[in-house]
Amino acid sequence: MNPAPASLSAMEAIPAAAGDPSPAPPSDGLRIRGVSYGYPQRRGAVPAVDDVSFEVPRGGMGVLVGPSGCGKSTLLRLVAGLLEPDAGDIEVGGVNPARLRAERRAGFAFQDPGLLSWRTVRRNIELPFDLAGLPRDRAWTDHLLEITGLADWADRRPRELSGGMRQRVALARALATRPDVLLLDEPFGALDEITRSDLNLELLRILTDTATTCLLVTHSVDEAVLLADVVVVLGRRPCAVHAVHEVPTPRAGRREVRDTADFADRCRAVRAALEAGR
Amino acid sequence: MTMMGAHAGDATEAVPVPRTPSRASGASTVAGDGSATADRVRRLARSDDADRGGRSLRPTGGPAVVTRVAVTTAAIVALPVIWAALAATGWLGPGFVGPAETVRTLHEQWSMIWFNASPTLSATLTGVLILLAITAVGMVVVAVIPALAAALGGLSVVLGSLPLIAVTPALALVVTRGAQLVTIVTVLSGLVPVAAMLVAAAGAATRGREDLGALYATPRLRWWRHVGFWHTVPVLDLGLRAMLPACFVGAIVAEWSGATGTRGLGQVMVNALFSYQPALLWAALLLAAGAALGLFGLAALIMMPLRRRIR
Numbered sequence: 001m002n003p004a005p006a007s008l009s010a011m012e013a014i015p016a017a018a019g020d021p022s023p024a025p026p027s028d029g030l031r032i033r034g035v036s037y038g039y040p041q042r043r044g045a046v047p048a049v050d051d052v053s054f055e056v057p058r059g060g061m062g063v064l065v066g067p068s069g070c071g072k073s074t075l076l077r078l079v080a081g082l083l084e085p086d087a088g089d090i091e092v093g094g095v096n097p098a099r100l101r102a103e104r105r106a107g108f109a110f111q112d113p114g115l116l117s118w119r120t121v122r123r124n125i126e127l128p129f130d131l132a133g134l135p136r137d138r139a140w141t142d143h144l145l146e147i148t149g150l151a152d153w154a155d156r157r158p159r160e161l162s163g164g165m166r167q168r169v170a171l172a173r174a175l176a177t178r179p180d181v182l183l184l185d186e187p188f189g190a191l192d193e194i195t196r197s198d199l200n201l202e203l204l205r206i207l208t209d210t211a212t213t214c215l216l217v218t219h220s221v222d223e224a225v226l227l228a229d230v231v232v233v234l235g236r237r238p239c240a241v242h243a244v245h246e247v248p249t250p251r252a253g254r255r256e257v258r259d260t261a262d263f264a265d266r267c268r269a270v271r272a273a274l275e276a277g278r
Numbered sequence: 279m280t281m282m283g284a285h286a287g288d289a290t291e292a293v294p295v296p297r298t299p300s301r302a303s304g305a306s307t308v309a310g311d312g313s314a315t316a317d318r319v320r321r322l323a324r325s326d327d328a329d330r331g332g333r334s335l336r337p338t339g340g341p342a343v344v345t346r347v348a349v350t351t352a353a354i355v356a357l358p359v360i361w362a363a364l365a366a367t368g369w370l371g372p373g374f375v376g377p378a379e380t381v382r383t384l385h386e387q388w389s390m391i392w393f394n395a396s397p398t399l400s401a402t403l404t405g406v407l408i409l410l411a412i413t414a415v416g417m418v419v420v421a422v423i424p425a426l427a428a429a430l431g432g433l434s435v436v437l438g439s440l441p442l443i444a445v446t447p448a449l450a451l452v453v454t455r456g457a458q459l460v461t462i463v464t465v466l467s468g469l470v471p472v473a474a475m476l477v478a479a480a481g482a483a484t485r486g487r488e489d490l491g492a493l494y495a496t497p498r499l500r501w502w503r504h505v506g507f508w509h510t511v512p513v514l515d516l517g518l519r520a521m522l523p524a525c526f527v528g529a530i531v532a533e534w535s536g537a538t539g540t541r542g543l544g545q546v547m548v549n550a551l552f553s554y555q556p557a558l559l560w561a562a563l564l565l566a567a568g569a570a571l572g573l574f575g576l577a578a579l580i581m582m583p584l585r586r587r588i589r
Binding site: 077080081082101102104106108110114116117118127128130131132133159177 | 487489490491492493494495496500501504505508587588589
């Protein structure tokens with residue numbers, strides 16, 4: 001058995017805020033305060049999110065972990081403005097999700113990349129411009145193709161790509177409109193361990209390059225600790241924040257930290273919080 | 279420590295597992311338990327294959343395509359062979375005319391048959407054009423108001439339950455008999471595939487793709503133009519292939535049941551039946567089958583560029 005890790009102090013467990021009603025100054029990043037949501041049904045709403053509060057700093061990465069079906073994806077959809085919370089408020093850079101959506105300032109990548117088979121890689125990345133009725137930004141698309149390593153595949157169709165490449169296209173598409181917040185719903189869930197690991201590091205690099213605030217849903221604790229600046233541990237449905245862990249490791253050192261005891265200890269702590277929240 | 283305990287202890291040791299479990303060596307030790315299980319599964323799969331005549335699934339590709347084409351061709355060739363064999367036995371009486379006599383009659387009476395078939399084909403094509411316009415408008419309407427798909431579903435059930443052979447005489451009471459009435463019945467017979475197409479088209483896109491539209495606050499029509507329409511192409515393809523032959527059959531049924539008193543392939547069939555000219559009846563039937571197949575091919579050809587694009 002390992003001794004109690006001194007490095008655990010580096011990862012601070014912050015008690016979950018319980019819907020503090022006092023006004024707070026506008027946040028640069030993502031701020032969720034006292035958000036609740038229930039899916040409307042004939043016999044009343046089915047609660048999915050209950051009084052959730054946490055913050056992710058501007059340009060930071062928040063990772064949601066929790067049991068299956070606890071409402072993580074619902075929370076992402078609330079941030080994207082695809083659903084409207086019953087209570088509480090959400091802000092990204094001081095802007096609410098409805099305005100964020102109207103101004104096309106949110107990017108979303110789903111578990112299924114959902115690429116359009118009749119479009120080339122480039123045209124798939126440019127889809128948000130077409131949907132938003134905006135002129136295509138060829139230079140930005142070229143840049144996205146470059147940073148996702150797809151420049152040589154720009155004129156290929158999705159069927160010619162591997163699973164990992166398709167996910168990179170989905171990621172680039174989510175970044176097409178230069179969003180303030182990037183929402184990723186288990187984007188690497190269906191990939192093998194090695195591809196997933198490579199894409200994790202690539203994602204960190206891309207987010208650093210684009211200075212985008214990100215909220216990611218994952219079932220992998222290792223992935224959460226590797227990527228996150230803030231790990232938000234959610235309890236059973238309806239999801240409520242069970243614990244929030246800050247991971248202060250600088251992004252530049254994430255690749256090296258994966259095989260250290262410190263990383264293992266952090267994973268263990270998140271796993272313990274997950275277990276306690278079930 | 280008992281022997282059992284020793285074994286249990288051994289089992290927990292980290293024993294290197296061979297990278298490729300060898301079936302020949304029969305690696306079924308405690309350490310290789312996983313590979314032994316895998317071996318068992320493989321053996322079971324092999325015995326399962328043997329139960330099915332030893333054939334297992336093969337990857338799709340070139341040979342699979344060749345096989346498919348060969349099987350289809352064989353099936354098409356088999357039909358006239360079976361037809362000729364049945365006619366040769368004489369079991370079904372003199373009314374069952376073989377393919378050779380049918381083709382000869384078709385050749386000998388081609389000018390008369392074609393004179394009658396051309397208005398049938400003309401009514402079919404007019405009906406198809408009307409239905410294509412209905413499909414195009416319907417798709418846009420359903421894209422903008424998806425709730426209408428349910429209404430179309432109900433409508434298609436009602437239309438599908440109408441026996442055209444009974445509807446035609448009823449319509450003849452209100453519409454003058456002739457090409458106009460044949461076209462109306464043709465359109466009615468093609469409406470069911472069209473309605474089914476529209477219903478399927480309304481639900482063709484996945485939620486994730488609809489979410490993309492919602493995320494970028496996309497108007498429904500624009501979303502449909504860039505995403506929704508392309509999802510409907512497989513449905514459109516199948517629907518058109520079903521619609522064209524259905525229209526042709528509808529036109530023949532209309533003529534058969536009195537929509538026109540002068541010309542038409544259906545009219546030829548009725549006359550051949552009641553004047554006992556089985557060879558002429560079979561010739562008309564052969565032409566109808568050929569035309570329906572041709573229309574099916576035409577629909578496939580029209581849709582080919584779109585089908586290729588979404589592949």
